[in-house]
Amino acid sequence: MSGSRPRSLLFLVLLVLAGCSDQNAGTGTMPAPVQASEALPAITGPVVVYSSRQEHLIKPLFDRFTAETGIEVQYQTGEDGPLIARLQAEGEDTFADILYTVDAGNLWSATEKGLLAPLDSPILDTNIPAHLRDPEDRWFGLSVRARTIAYSTERVSPDELSTYGALANSKWKGRLCLRTSRKVYNMSLVATMIARLGLEQTEAIVKGWVSNLAARVFSSDIQVIEAIAAGQCDVGIVNTYYLGQVQAEKPDVPVALFWANQASSGVHVNISGAGVTTHAKNPAAAQRLIEWLSTEEPQHMFSDLNLEYPVNPAVPPVELVRSWGEFRQDQLNVETAGRLQADAVKLMDRADYR
Ligand code: FE
Secondary structure (H helix, E strand, O other): OHHHOOHHHHHHHHHHHHHHHHHHHOOOOOOOOOOEHHHOOOOOOOEEEEEOOOHHHHHHHHHHHHHHHOOOEEEEEOOHHHHHHHHHHHHHHOOOOEEEEEOHHHHHHHHHOOOEOOOEOHHHHHHOOHHHEOOOOOOEEEEEEEEEEEEEOOOOOHHHOOOOHHHHOHHHOOOEEOEOOOOHHHHHHHHHHHHHHOHHHHHHHHHHHHHHEOOOOEOOHHHHHHHHHHOOOOEEEEEHHHHHHHHHHOOOOOEEEEOOOOOOOOEEEEEEEEEEEOOOOOHHHHHHHHHHHOOHHHHHHHHHHHOOEEOOOOOOOOHHHHOOOOOOEOOOOOOHHHHOHHHHHHHHHHOOOO
């Protein structure tokens, strides 16, 4: 992993390059504001990314960026919580220029800790719809994941399905499979349901889900899909790319997607996304990388690498993803998932959703 090189060496390189850039830019008296694109300091040395996305999903993108711009990208991968804690502990001394995670809840919690700086970027404002970026421009969605209903094509007709809430109906008793409430994807789904429907109605729905469960909650979306395929249950709630992973292995798996909530708020979506750190040593390169990731070719690569949806509405997803049909995204800003996460966790506990 390129991010594992000795940190002292990287630090020295950054120091030397930072010194050079001051002379080159001739702005020795006043530090340039990082917010304004036209006033960004010169790009100096590698951009360092802390990423909770796995290496095989990010390396091809970073390699392409380096080939196109000559800017080296170094990265450290890890779990969301520890990466954010590390960024916080390192404070001003951090080497990270970018935090890149999945789930808006994680990005929201990084902004709550003051770890991300606002960007002023017409490119990002153009390429990324407003509901998929921070209202204060400290993080930006780069790919979209949709969480919707999966059903057995052998035992369920799509006209029996409508909303996430309707899965609480006793019609589905003993027929529903869910992933654990401990997964942030379900926290975010329930958080947005609280925003849309209120606490009381959401709690009644989650209790209904629990009483309809066909099996103990699963630890992954793949297991939910396999349980539906095996006849253990008839419906479930999953992120769409997991069905894509199963279909890539077994194209005729008897499970299909239904786009939930089309008559009301639309399908719950979340993001993978990134922001420039407050103490970035190379903010100009960091902003350039995030802007580049929002453009056509890398957007297509996101869809190709993980079967996600491009965040940029001008870029179509890959064919397998397109085969699931079009849907309307919930336009609620994804930061809601973070803001109401604690409420969602408490509600799921009260409802005995494990
Ligand atoms: Fe996932």
